[in-house]
Amino acid sequence: MTAGATPEERPTRGARRRAQTRARLLDAARALFARQGVDATAIAEITEHADVGFGSFYNHFASKEEIVEVVLSEALDAQGEIVDALTEQLEDPAEVVAVAHRHFVAQSREDPHLGWLLVRLDASHRVMTRALGSRARRDLERGIASGRFDVADAGVAFFDTAGALMLVMRGVLDGNLGPEADIHHAEGVLRVLGLTPEDAAEVAHRPLPEREATRS
Amino acid sequence: MTAGATPEERPTRGARRRAQTRARLLDAARALFARQGVDATAIAEITEHADVGFGSFYNHFASKEEIVEVVLSEALDAQGEIVDALTEQLEDPAEVVAVAHRHFVAQSREDPHLGWLLVRLDASHRVMTRALGSRARRDLERGIASGRFDVADAGVAFFDTAGALMLVMRGVLDGNLGPEADIHHAEGVLRVLGLTPEDAAEVAHRPLPEREATRS
Numbered sequence: 015m016t017a018g019a020t021p022e023e024r025p026t027r028g029a030r031r032r033a034q035t036r037a038r039l040l041d042a043a044r045a046l047f048a049r050q051g052v053d054a055t056a057i058a059e060i061t062e063h064a065d066v067g068f069g070s071f072y073n074h075f076a077s078k079e080e081i082v083e084v085v086l087s088e089a090l091d092a093q094g095e096i097v098d099a100l101t102e103q104l105e106d107p108a109e110v111v112a113v114a115h116r117h118f119v120a121q122s123r124e125d126p127h128l129g130w131l132l133v134r135l136d137a138s139h140r141v142m143t144r145a146l147g148s149r150a151r152r153d154l155e156r157g158i159a160s161g162r163f164d165v166a167d168a169g170v171a172f173f174d175t176a177g178a179l180m181l182v183m184r185g186v187l188d189g190n191l192g193p194e195a196d197i198h199h200a201e202g203v204l205r206v207l208g209l210t211p212e213d214a215a216e217v218a219h220r221p222l223p224e225r226e227a228t229r230s
Numbered sequence: 231m232t233a234g235a236t237p238e239e240r241p242t243r244g245a246r247r248r249a250q251t252r253a254r255l256l257d258a259a260r261a262l263f264a265r266q267g268v269d270a271t272a273i274a275e276i277t278e279h280a281d282v283g284f285g286s287f288y289n290h291f292a293s294k295e296e297i298v299e300v301v302l303s304e305a306l307d308a309q310g311e312i313v314d315a316l317t318e319q320l321e322d323p324a325e326v327v328a329v330a331h332r333h334f335v336a337q338s339r340e341d342p343h344l345g346w347l348l349v350r351l352d353a354s355h356r357v358m359t360r361a362l363g364s365r366a367r368r369d370l371e372r373g374i375a376s377g378r379f380d381v382a383d384a385g386v387a388f389f390d391t392a393g394a395l396m397l398v399m400r401g402v403l404d405g406n407l408g409p410e411a412d413i414h415h416a417e418g419v420l421r422v423l424g425l426t427p428e429d430a431a432e433v434a435h436r437p438l439p440e441r442e443a444t445r446s
Contacts, residue, residue, distance in 0.1 A: 164427060167414035169407055170398060174418040177397025178390040185389040198383035202390040206418040208427055211380060 036074045038064040040088075043081050048127045052082055086131055093121070093132075094149050100223045107157030108209055108217045112200040114153065115179055116222060119196035122183040133184050150176065157207060164208030175203045252290045254280040256304075259297050264343045268298055302347055303360075309337070309348075310365050316439045323373030324425055324433045328416040330369065331395055332438060335412035338399040349400050366392060373423060380424030391419045 042064035046055045057078050061068045075081040097117050101110045122129030151172060157163035165171040182199045185191040197218050204214035258280035262271045273294050277284045291297040313333050317326045338345030367388060373379035381387040398415045401407040413434045420430035 165414075166417055166431065167408070167410065169401070170411050170414040171418060173397045173401040173407065174394040174415060177393040177395070177400075178422075179393070180397065181389045181393025182386060184393075185385070191385055191389065192383070194383065195386050198381075198386040199390060201382055202387060202422040205421045205424070206394075208421070210426070211424055215382065 032073075035064075035066055035070060038066060039071060039074055039081065040084060043085050044088075047082075047085060047131055048125075051127050051130060082131075089128060089131060090146055093118070094146055098149070103223070106217065107153060107160055107162045108204055108207070108213070109220060110153050111157065111175075111207065112204060112218050112220070113222060114150070115175070115200045115203050116196040116218070118179055119182055119186060119199050120222075122186045123193075126187055129183055129187050133180050133187065147172070147176075154207070162209075165206070171206055174206050178202060178206075248289075251280075251282055251286060254282060255287060255290055255297065256300060259301050260304075263298075263301060263347055264341075267343050267346055298347075305344060305347060306362055309334070310362055314365070319439070322433065323369060323376055323378045324420055324423070324429070325436060326369050327373065327391075327423065328420060328434050328436070329438060330366070331391070331416045331419050332412040332434070334395055335398055335402060335415050336438075338402045339409075342403055345399055345403050349396050349403065363388070363392075370423070378425075381422070387422055390422050394418060394422075 039060060042060045043055070046059055046063060055078075057071055058068055060081070061071050071081075075084070097114045100117065101113050104110050104113065118132070122132070151168075154163065154165075154168060154172060154175075158165065158168060163171075178199065182191065182195060186195055200218035201211070201214045204217055205211060209217065255276060258276045259271070262275055262279060271294075273287055274284055276297070277287050287297075291300070313330045316333065317329050320326050320329065334348070338348070367384075370379065370381075370384060370388060370391075374381065374384060379387075394415065398407065398411060402411055416434035417427070417430045420433055421427060425433065
């Protein structure tokens with residue numbers, strides 16, 4: 015809008031630079047959160063790592079909490095895509111749910127910084143119900159429609175199973191649960207969804223689809 | 231330790247005054263948290279309401295988070311005692327667990343400020359597993375010992391059911407779950423603990439013990 019600006023050009027170039035700075039800040043935050051955790055990372059470290067002036071952080075994010083939320087949201091989307099890839103060949107809705115829950119529990123053990131990011135407080139609750147909520151509800155409804163699941167209230171079943179997952183992840187991160195926590199948690203989830211204990215155990219113990227394949 | 235202090239007297243009188251100030255701060259915090267919620271309450275409001283100098287807050291608590299944790303811990307103990315009173319006449323371990331879970335879900339609806347206090351973040355996780363953890367584990371183990379419950383891993387079952395409860399309380403507080411959320415949540419919990427869906431529904435639908443009696 016400044017005199018002499020070519021309307022099609024100036025904003026585009028500015029927007030591009032802006033997007034690059036934002037992406038650099040996000041890359042830096044992601045790397046630092048993964049390496050040292052969210053709580054140990056200061057905004058100044060993010061800007062230094064991104065080679066950006068401290069003040070310009072605030073042109074992109076209102077607070078550390080906001081960049082955490084964006085990183086978290088992207089991480090959840092990425093995890094959701096991994097789980098989708100892991101489960102796309104599976105026919106049994108119960109196995110889909112078991113694999114998804116086992117993946118997140120195992121992930122907490124293998125990548126604790128990601129785990130802590132995912133179970134973080136308020137942001138996590140909001141973002142998780144939004145980002146993974148639609149996937150989880152889709153899997154839940156598929157099982158209900160096919161008759162494999164039987165619940166009195168799909169909404170409560172969703173909160174039951176998501177809350178159970180978050181606390182089990184936390185128990186794993188705190189070192190309070192054993193190596194088979196993922197299997198036993200999946201059994202509990204499938205019981206909530208109406209499978210008999212025998213069926214739940216059988217499905218939860220099935221070998222996991224190859225996770226390596228999705229990482230190539 | 232000052233020259234002239236009577237060792238048996240001075241510390242006692244000082245300690246008494248100290249305890250009174252601490253109790254006044256806790257009473258004020260409890261009242262303000264209940265009336266307007268934790269997040270809306272500043273330390274200055276607590277000290278003003280308690281009629282105590284702002285600075286002396288820090289002689290008793292390192293931060294707002296610390297007084298929140300003490301209030302929360304006391305609230306959880308009180309809730310634990312209410313649930314114990316509600317369930318002491320019950321013979322069926324499954325009904326004990328159902329009543330406890332239904333109580334907390336219903337409580338979130340009836341007293342949202344208490345509900346928000348209970349589901350609060352990190353403090354809540356730590357305090358809840360400590361304060362209610364021993365009661366919940368006792369009820370769980372009683373059911374396992376009697377053969378009423380059947381779980382592969384009592385630790386995972388505890389995290390599953392506690393996490394489910396916390397997220398369902400939150401769903402109720404956010405207005406995302408219907409009026410029967412407490413019953414349907416209790417059904418899910420009992421399924422996790424190995425009851426058949428039919429048994430779980432029957433127990434979860436039993437009339438609640440009179441809660442009024444415990445409030446007199």
